[in-house]
Amino acid sequence: MKNIITNIILVLSASSLFADDLIVDKNSRSQYQTENLLRFDPFDSNNIFEDNYFSTKLTNDTIDVSNKGIVLGSTFTQEVWISPSQKGKKDQLLIGDIFPDSKNRPPTIWLSDYGKTIMYGFGTGSSYYSTTVDSVISTPGWYHVATTFDGTNYKLFLNGEEVWSTTRNRNLIPANTSIKTIGVNFLGEMDDLRLWDVARTESEIKADMNKRLTGSESNLVAYYPMDVNSDYKLIDLTSNQNHGVIKNVEVIQKFSSNDCNAADGTLSCPYPTINSALDDAKPGDRVLIKQGRYSEYIKRFELSDIKIEGYPGHDVMIDGTVSLDSQWEPYNHNGHSVYKTVIDFGSLSQNNLMPVDSVYSVFVNGRYMIMSMPVNFKNPTDPTTGTPNNPEPGTVFDLGIYSPVRNNLGYQPGTLADLDTLEEWSFDPGTSTLYLYPSPGYIPTSSNVRIRTGKVMVSLKDCSQMEFRNLHFFSGSIKTIQCDHFVVEDSKFSFSTDMKANIGNKVYRGEYGILRNCVFENMNSMSPWTFHANMYPLVDNVLFQNTDWFRGTANYPNTAANFRGSYSGGDIIFGTSVWRYVTVKDVFGAGITPGYRSLVEYSRLENLYELIDGSGVQRNGASATLSTTRYSWIINGPDLNGIRWNSGCGGTYADAHHVVSVGNRRGFRLKGDHHDALHLLAYDNATLDVSLAGIKYCGPDRSGPSEPGNVNSILKNTISENGLDCANVAACKAKYEADSLVANGNWLSTAYPYYGDGHGWSHVVNNLANPWLKTRDKSDEDLIEKFGINPWKNNQIQNYDFRPKKGSVLIDGGVIIPGINDGQDLTFNHEPSYPGQNRKYVGAAPDIGPYEYG
Incomplete structure (x- = not known):
């Protein structure tokens, strides 16, 4: 398992400077005179x-x-x-x-x-x-x-x-x-x-x-x-x-000096701002940004073929906050010792050359402060020590709060009446007064407070071949419209959205969008990333952590509407969506919605706290059709389905193979027909581990009357602990059901002994090398109540070795499936990502489940 955990390296590959590179250095500003x-x-x-x-x-x-x-x-x-x-x-x-x-x-x-x-x-x-x-x-x-x-x-x-x-x-x-x-x-x-x-x-x-x-x-x-x-x-x-x-x-502003008639991007006359470089950039140019925090909004229309990159080895932040140079004074608020300041928005606007009239987020010495709420909770940016079955007390994950921005709860965040605990803030727009209840070490001064003043930080329209690399996008979102070949790589996103700053990162329309080698963290209110109506999008080696704090929002990272035309018109064209090496963890959200005819592989979704009727990998009827989910893990979403193919009329011809779904509400909830469910592992789920239900199916075109689903679906080499819901599937409806399951390489635990005990069936985890355990995820109190002691008191770390244990009946118990486990590079819904991806089994026959022993 450790080999597939998303590894994010936020560095720019070693590179040389080229003649067409435009250098940006904020520290050069003092050498220039300016003209507005x-x-x-x-x-x-x-x-x-x-x-x-x-x-x-x-x-x-x-x-x-x-x-x-x-x-x-x-x-x-x-x-x-x-x-x-x-x-x-x-x-x-x-x-x-x-x-x-x-x-x-x-x-x-x-x-x-x-x-x-x-x-x-x-x-x-x-x-x-x-x-x-x-x-x-x-x-x-x-x-x-x-x-x-x-x-x-x-x-x-x-x-x-x-x-x-x-x-x-x-x-x-x-x-x-x-x-x-x-x-x-x-x-x-x-x-x-x-x-x-x-x-x-x-x-x-x-x-x-x-x-x-x-x-x-x-x-x-x-x-x-x-x-x-x-x-x-x-x-x-x-x-x-x-x-x-x-x-x-x-x-x-334009910049000039005695030594430089104008900033020109050379080492001796660098541009002091990103925007000044973009004003002069020509197609094919690379804008290289030196170390520092750049508080700029980037807005461009019909600018194309420009690379915007952090200088090699430099930490470069594009920042949606501005420094608040204001005098703070102590203030007694209902017995609480807080601080307040009156913001001079006019001067703030003048100094930053942009209209500033709102406060969306507050940071003190770089630490995030919380909009005041009637329900108090720990600072959500502190890494949690809990899990969904044992949430850290006092955190948003423990309290399960609805968003006051997304829901009518009778109050709005940020009111003075609710300012009553450490690290909360409130803003009164009528008097331009900002109130802060600081924690020790974060007392506000005229030089250590920054405020977010807008929502969208980078906005592009009709800009093709724009590439961003080695950057930290801080406290502001990206929005593009109709931009082909838009690329973000080797970058970090922090606080893209926050409460009322509720416009998320979105790539809208265009084609061939790429998000690669990126980290998203500390967000709420909106999805951390959306490809909407973008054809052929790619999400590759991306980590989403702590990107939703409130229940019921369903803020999936997602691809949506990656097609042109319509079903009814018969002219629909899909632009395949690929989600590869994606990690989603520690979120009060679900997993991902990868889009139409999409490929999901090598992805890990773990510790999903959301309390909705959703799933780790969510595919509705149309997006389930001709999709592929392979070599992935959905772990510990106790109120969610692991993988779900859903809709009033389910889709068809979806493939899922070599997937682990454990610790969820259901393991696999697969509606529709003509699906292939192969080499799956499901246990420790609250209800059904594997469900190929016959409900919600209206035929291959999804427009006919209701009819039994999953009649033509295939279930092979799959491990299920808590029973199977697959009455219409051939492997489940034979006269001797248990024999039929075994003949197709499927394996059940003793959770349903009426299947018979002549097949060596026993508890799943007894047949795996060192797997993740739901019981191990419980609190000390729950474990002591059940066992008298906490068996794992001195070792709380979960294991993720899902291989068959030596001597298990899972070994060599499966059946050969051409192109899936025999080493052939065959193309099904999606071709192999590299030669030999679907490796040949080891031993006399394939093993049951997603892993091979040995």
């Missing part, structure tokens, strides 16, 4: 791609400057630097306003034809007069755009050069309407926006367009160099102080 820019992208405030991006609805990214809106009169100039992506919506507003009735529109500049054409004009109160200049922006890049109106000539300048002039607005005066908006439907970057109440000349525009102004220049009525204030508003440097309200727009 605005980025308008198709992601919302939760970093989720906006559905209205492809619709006729307006995007949410905009700057609202209506508070002291500027009214431009008979002469004016509008200037702005833009870098349009030439994607998104056809018409994009740069500056002005959008009115359904355009006759009152103030002076406005638009992009049309997806950022290639410029339109400009204004309404007079009775009509709207505009000019269109086609295809003046040929390719993506930075452009200075300016319009001037002197009462007669309405001109357009590009990069300081006049490119168009019209007199159709001669003697017209703009309507008395203020400019309210910067950037609606715009997709790209923007810098240095200026409004003047005079028509500037070409030479004046050209002379100043690359300079930073002071804000006190004559006739300058609004100036936005894209700096933000402590209220996280866009600063108007003029005396008007018409600061802009930032709505979803991202404030980004």
Whole structure:
């Protein structure tokens, strides 16, 4: 057994630096001066791609400057630097306003034809007069755009050069309407926006367009160099102080110094942030990140073929928390000595260049603190010493609490009234006050507290061939949409979800997603990982531990809907899902749901505390069909099925072989028909060990009337202690049932003596070398009550040697099954993963059960 326990090695293979590598080093930030820019992208405030991006609805990214809106009169100039992506919506507003009735529109500049054409004009109160200049922006890049109106000539300048002039607005005066908006439907970057109440000349525009102004220049009525204030508003440097309200727009930075005209990713001029490297990355580049904690949100649209990796030998964390530089004071709360602080969210937003207005998680000196709850429990991040049959007292596993976020329990977590035990916290959004009940050694200061401020940390849309390696994703989740060949390897995920931060790691649509050599730990509220509608996904050598804390949530790591088309349409196409070398352990959850026509092999699911009608390997009717489960272990889920093929109408042609299911509610619950159940081992399960029930079957197409199931299923070389539910299976319904079972290599214990005792049947564990024991999993009290002493007091460690014991009747008691135990590499539902995977038996005949003796 020890040979298959998932072995996670979080290192990056030794590699050399290449010329195209872009180096990121957060410690280089001090060598640079910074310049702020605005980025308008198709992601919302939760970093989720906006559905209205492809619709006729307006995007949410905009700057609202209506508070002291500027009214431009008979002469004016509008200037702005833009870098349009030439994607998104056809018409994009740069500056002005959008009115359904355009006759009152103030002076406005638009992009049309997806950022290639410029339109400009204004309404007079009775009509709207505009000019269109086609295809003046040929390719993506930075452009200075300016319009001037002197009462007669309405001109357009590009990069300081006049490119168009019209007199159709001669003697017209703009309507008395203020400019309210910067950037609606715009997709790209923007810098240095200026409004003047005079028509500037070409030479004046050209002379100043690359300079930073002071804000006190004559006739300058609004100036936005894209700096933000402590209220996280866009600063108007003029005396008007018409600061802009930032709505979803991202404030980004460019970096330069005396030695580096710009950060370029070399060792001498590294990028100080991951995002600054991605801004310049080209297909084929590798972004190599040096040691440190990077508190960044990564949001990308249509970025492809980029590798993002931790520098060899470095610990690199992509972190969804920010440092809370705030003064704490002692506070007496109902007799409890707690601490409190008032969070200045404006300054926090300004310092981190992102809007911060919520608290989702709290960490002190790196230790997780618990949202206050009416039921108190030990810190769930401490490794548990218990098991489902003997849970550690005072833990979430012992108390079996329902999630107040997923269920209406009459309360919400994090309220001050429930702050009454160590390591709990509460937040009052009305007063921005954070309360903490610290434990010794974790007293909060202005430098040791970090808070999670968002849900999704990495968000990608239409990004193919993106690869992440050797990283620690901390306190934030990954969400991708329609990203082909998305890869995460050699990485760790901690606190991806937490209570109200309930958007889990999800790869949605696309194909060939890969999750390999990763660890997931310390999560709740949502599934730790989901491949949804992703074709051909692979989960390989992954450990999920302590990834659910509440009962009834069924937060399986899972693959779902890995197909295209529909059953009814007859055009369904499956993208096979593979789960290999997967470990799930110590979770208040079930096991895995591996998806349609999936392969599960070399996986171990142990200590599953969930209290639902679920299973370690859950396959509903459609996903059971043509699936394979082999060489796997489901251990100690006392309220779950080990493996279940389920649904109102069960599936067909599923294979399960060389699988151990012990200590569960049922060992194998296999509904449907035409299944192969081979070389299985089941004992110490609460009810049936092996059930190939005849219920819930509607024929091969799963759409007919109910009929007996498992009539055509095969049961061979299987060990069952607690009886068989297989009345329709040929091996179980022969005239002499016991003889028929033996003839098919099956073996029963003495749990049902009416089968007869002429076959040498005895208790399963008496025939195994040194197996896992349910009794050994009990508490001291239970064992002393049963035996008078704890027989294993000096050795609490379970054993996992399920091989037949020397001299057991299991040895050579099975039958030959071509391609399963005779060494042939035959393809059934899934081909062998490597030559010789299904090894030939040892001795005169195959052994019964999943292991061979010798």
